[in-house]
Amino acid sequence: MPRPRDSAATRRALLGAARELFAAQGYERTTVRAVAERAGANQALLYRYFGNKETLFAEAVTEQALAPLAEGPPETLLERLLAATLDDSPGAAMFFSVLRSSGRSADAVRTRLGTAYSAAFAELVDTDDTADAAVRADLLLAWLLGIAQLRSVLRTAPLLDADDDVITAHVLRAARTLLRDAP
Numbered sequence: 001m002p003r004p005r006d007s008a009a010t011r012r013a014l015l016g017a018a019r020e021l022f023a024a025q026g027y028e029r030t031t032v033r034a035v036a037e038r039a040g041a042n043q044a045l046l047y048r049y050f051g052n053k054e055t056l057f058a059e060a061v062t063e064q065a066l067a068p069l070a071e072g073p074p075e076t077l078l079e080r081l082l083a084a085t086l087d088d089s090p091g092a093a094m095f096f097s098v099l100r101s102s103g104r105s106a107d108a109v110r111t112r113l114g115t116a117y118s119a120a121f122a123e124l125v126d127t128d129d130t131a132d133a134a135v136r137a138d139l140l141l142a143w144l145l146g147i148a149q150l151r152s153v154l155r156t157a158p159l160l161d162a163d164d165d166v167i168t169a170h171v172l173r174a175a176r177t178l179l180r181d182a183p
Helices: 007-029 032-039 043-050 053-070 074-086 090-100 104-124 130-153 164-179
Strands: none
Touching: 007 032, 007 043, 007 053, 007 090, 032 043, 032 053, 043 053, 053 074, 053 090, 053 104, 074 104, 074 130, 074 164, 090 104, 090 130, 104 130, 130 164
């Protein structure tokens, strides 16, 4: 007797497998065949649900990488993002996958993520000057990406060996200064 079909479960399994492989191997080295095999599905279903690898990538990584924006109040976004980055969470791994990947799909996802995080940080800036708020938000995002790259990708000491609480305290202190309105 054939097993009952559950399209929602199959779609979730494909997304989960894609997230794991994209995070571990990046876009270029992840194949549709490998995603389907890991999910216990066939490639035809993957194409049926997502159309192509680019769409699968965009959906798989965007949802997880944007999750910190919705997981709490805006005032704690920086803390949540730092915690996810320093703990090597699945969301952080997915974000790095987007940074490492090339192609139109990865470019579009990077643009979407950058825009979303910059806008969220700009809302935290204590100024009426929207252009200045945007600059400060991008500076903060660039700093966070740099910290994450040094720690997770380049794995450089002393940042790699530093206690997460120490890093968080330094970053929050400096970020609060950046976000306050300058005299």
